[in-house]
Amino acid sequence: MAELPDKRGAFFDWYLEVIEAAQLTDKRYPVKGLNVWTPYGFRARRQLDAVLVREIEATKSEPVEFPALIPETEFRKEGDHIKGFDAQVYWVTRGGSTPLDVPLVLRPTSETAMYPIFALWVRSHQDLPLNVYQIVNTFRYETKTTRPFLRVREIHFFEEHTCQIDDAAASARVASNLAAFEKMAHAFDLPFLAVRRPEWDKFPGAHYTIALDIPLGEGRTLQIGSIHHYRENFSRPYGIQYEDRDGTQRFAHQTTFGLSERLVGAIVATHGDAQGVVFPSEIAPYSVVIIPVLSAKSTADPRPVAAEVAERLTAAGCRVHLDDGEGRPGAKYYYWETRGVPLRIEIGGREATERFVTVASRLGEKERVDLATLEIDIGRALERFDATLRVKAHEAYLQAFELALTLETVRKREKIYLISWCGQEACGHEVENAVDGALLGVLEGEPPIPVPDLPGCVACGRDGGTRWAAAGRPI
Ligand code: ZN
Numbered sequence: 001m002a003e004l005p006d007k008r009g010a011f012f013d014w015y016l017e018v019i020e021a022a023q024l025t026d027k028r029y030p031v032k033g034l035n036v037w038t039p040y041g042f043r044a045r046r047q048l049d050a051v052l053v054r055e056i057e058a059t060k061s062e063p064v065e066f067p068a069l070i071p072e073t074e075f076r077k078e079g080d081h082i083k084g085f086d087a088q089v090y091w092v093t094r095g096g097s098t099p100l101d102v103p104l105v106l107r108p109t110s111e112t113a114m115y116p117i118f119a120l121w122v123r124s125h126q127d128l129p130l131n132v133y134q135i136v137n138t139f140r141y142e143t144k145t146t147r148p149f150l151r152v153r154e155i156h157f158f159e160e161h162t163c164q165i166d167d168a169a170a171s172a173r174v175a176s177n178l179a180a181f182e183k184m185a186h187a188f189d190l191p192f193l194a195v196r197r198p199e200w201d202k203f204p205g206a207h208y209t210i211a212l213d214i215p216l217g218e219g220r221t222l223q224i225g226s227i228h229h230y231r232e233n234f235s236r237p238y239g240i241q242y243e244d245r246d247g248t249q250r251f252a253h254q255t256t257f258g259l260s261e262r263l264v265g266a267i268v269a270t271h272g273d274a275q276g277v278v279f280p281s282e283i284a285p286y287s288v289v290i291i292p293v294l295s296a297k298s299t300a301d302p303r304p305v306a307a308e309v310a311e312r313l314t315a316a317g318c319r320v321h322l323d324d325g326e327g328r329p330g331a332k333y334y335y336w337e338t339r340g341v342p343l344r345i346e347i348g349g350r351e352a353t354e355r356f357v358t359v360a361s362r363l364g365e366k367e368r369v370d371l372a373t374l375e376i377d378i379g380r381a382l383e384r385f386d387a388t389l390r391v392k393a394h395e396a397y398l399q400a401f402e403l404a405l406t407l408e409t410v411r412k413r414e415k416i417y418l419i420s421w422c423g424q425e426a427c428g429h430e431v432e433n434a435v436d437g438a439l440l441g442v443l444e445g446e447p448p449i450p451v452p453d454l455p456g457c458v459a460c461g462r463d464g465g466t467r468w469a470a471a472g473r474p475i
Contacts, residue, residue, distance in 0.1 A: 033153030043285030084204025115238035149265030191397035195441030215400030225259035277340030298349020427459035437473030
C-alpha cells in the first residue's frame, strides 16, 4: 500500500488522501463543491448529529425545519446581512419556463427564512424564550478552492435561532451555547479555541460573534462554528415584538449558534495519523470491528464465536461490524485502521477453543479479553481509547500555541500566537500583517498556555485595557 503524505509537512495532501482512503465522501459528483456522503461518511455524520441534538435539547431547544427557499423580499430586509451574503447565494428564478414573480434564494443560512415566522410566533413575554434548532443543508457559492468538509457549496449545517426577552437573557443564551459546545467537543475528543471576533470580522448583522476555532498545525486555524448575539438587529426589520408585563411593545433580543460539517473535517484533522483516520468512539461509524481469523493449523472454527461476540456487543449498545468476508486478516486490519475504527477484535481457532478474544485498539494497545466479561471489558477498552485520544489531542493542541510579546515572534508564522491587544483596529491590522492571517479575536476564558500578567499592546505598547487575543492563519 502507498504511504500517506506527511501530516505535518504536507497537511492538505495528507488530509485529502486520508479522506479518500477512508471513503468518507465521493467528490466525483459533476458539480464542484457538491459532494456525496458515502454510507461510511453518512454513518459518521449521523453519530455526530446525534451528539448535537442531545446536547442542544438538554438546554431546552426544540427541533424545527424551515423551507430551503427564501423570497428575495424577506432576504433583503437586514442590510448588513445581505452585504455579507449577496455574492454567495444561489438564485431560483424560474418555475418551469415561467419567471417567478419574486425570485427565491436557496438558503445560505436561515435567519431570513425563520424570522418572518418568528414575528408571528412571538406575541407576548410568555412566548419567550423561543429556542429552536434545525439540521439542514445550506448552500453557498464558494469561489475559493473547495475541499471535502472544509469548504463545500452544499453544507450540512446545524443552526439554533433564539428570541430572548432582553440583552442579558441573550448573553446568557450565548454562554449556555458555549457550555453546550464544550460538551459536544468532549464527545468528539476535540480541543478548541473560543474567541470573540474583532468588529471587522464578525458575522454580517451580529452585535458580536464568538467563533470556535480548531488548530490545524503551523498556525493554521479552522472555524467550525460560531455563536452570535444579534441584539435587535434582526428583530427590528422583521418585526419580532412582544408585549411586556407592563403592556409596552418591545423587540426581542436574538442569538444564533451554528456548526457545520467542518466538524467532520476537524475530527479527521485532529485525530488522524500516518495510518489514516481515527474516530472517537461516539462518532465512529462502527465502534468495534470483529475479524474471524481462519487458520489451516487450527481445527476450531472461530466464526460461531465471532457471531456470538457481534450479537452480545450489539445488544450492549456498540456499533459492530462483523467482517467475515473473503480476504486475508492482514488486509482487513489495514482496511479498518485506515477507516479509524476504535477497536478491532480478532478471533482465531485458539481464541474460539479457550473462549477469549484479542482486542487491538486503533492507538496500538492490545489485550486479551475473556468472553465471560466481554461487555464490561469492551466498554472499558472504549473508555480508555477515548481517554488516550483526548490526551494526545490536548498535547497537540498545546503545541499549536506560542506566547508572542513582540511582533517579531508573530512574524515567524509557525504557530497560533497569543498576544496582548489594546483593542484598537489599527493595532489589530498590524498584527494581521505580521502573522499574514487574522486577529482571531479576544480569548473567551483562560489562555490555553501559561501567560504572564497582561503586558502593553504588542503593536502600540499602550498599557492598561489590553486583553489576551489570538492571531493565526484561518484556512
Ligand atoms: Zn495597540
